[in-house]
Amino acid sequence: MSFFRYAAPIFKVAGRRWSQHDFQILASRLRPFIPLHGKLLDLAGGTGDLAVGLADALNAEVVVLDATPQMLRHVSSHPLVSVRVGVAEAIPFPAGYFDGLLCSDAFHHFSDQDVAVHEMARVVRPGGGVLVLEMNPRGLWSPVILLERLLKEPASFMSPDQLAQFFSARGIVGNSSLQKGLGYSFLGTVVG
Numbered sequence: 001m002s003f004f005r006y007a008a009p010i011f012k013v014a015g016r017r018w019s020q021h022d023f024q025i026l027a028s029r030l031r032p033f034i035p036l037h038g039k040l041l042d043l044a045g046g047t048g049d050l051a052v053g054l055a056d057a058l059n060a061e062v063v064v065l066d067a068t069p070q071m072l073r074h075v076s077s078h079p080l081v082s083v084r085v086g087v088a089e090a091i092p093f094p095a096g097y098f099d100g101l102l103c104s105d106a107f108h109h110f111s112d113q114d115v116a117v118h119e120m121a122r123v124v125r126p127g128g129g130v131l132v133l134e135m136n137p138r139g140l141w142s143p144v145i146l147l148e149r150l151l152k153e154p155a156s157f158m159s160p161d162q163l164a165q166f167f168s169a170r171g172i173v174g175n176s177s178l179q180k181g182l183g184y185s186f187l188g189t190v191v192g
Contacts, residue, residue: 023053026131029187030100033129034060038099041065041123043088044106048075054102055080063098065091088116096125104133105183108157114170121171124190130172132186133179134163160184 034040038060042051045064055062055078064083066072072083086092088103088110101124110116120130135157158166160176163186167174174188 020053023050023057026050026102027054027057029131029185030054030058030102030129033100033127033189034058035099037061039063039097041091041093041098041101043091043101043103043120044109045075045102045104046071046106048072048081048083050102050104051081052076052078060099063093088119091119091123093123095122096128098124098128100124100129100131102131102133105135107132107134107163110156113156113166117167117170117172121190121192124172126190126192128190130167130174130186130188130190132163132167134158134184134186136160136178136184160186164188 030040036059038058040054040058040060040062042048042054042062042064045051045066046068048064051062051064052075054060060080062081064072064075064081065086066083067085067087069085072085075081075083084092088106089112101120103120107113107116124130136159160178164174164176167186167188171192172188172190174186176184176186178184
């Protein structure tokens, strides 16, 4: 993960790709799970650009959790957004603390995806929602996947169907759907 220490300013600039329209679309997918003034975890949220946009769109508290302090230093100040250093495999919050969780373009980086999904299911309340945005390993993202492997990132990509099955087997039941461009999303509900 040393790459992310040095690349934080680049990720901050890249975060500007999100528009108000994008925030509204993501918020509409999360809104059934997150009540007004609810709590959302932006897992591996980096520079927090999605967190800030979703805090406004959902009128909810958003915690950006990331393993790289250098990324968190670039999170814009916002009254509904806080930051915390931590990893997906040991989320530093009690069981059922969040109404929902967002993980954007990061799941493939987790060193132990099995433990990470169990942690997601633990910190999101039963009936809460989990939205994962991921790159599809098929298609033009192949050069990105190759670059991540050259940088010695875990780069453990799954197809949309594989990801849905993986989460469902671990207590977060849902479906994947292709998005515009070359990515896909998984939206699931924590059962139990």
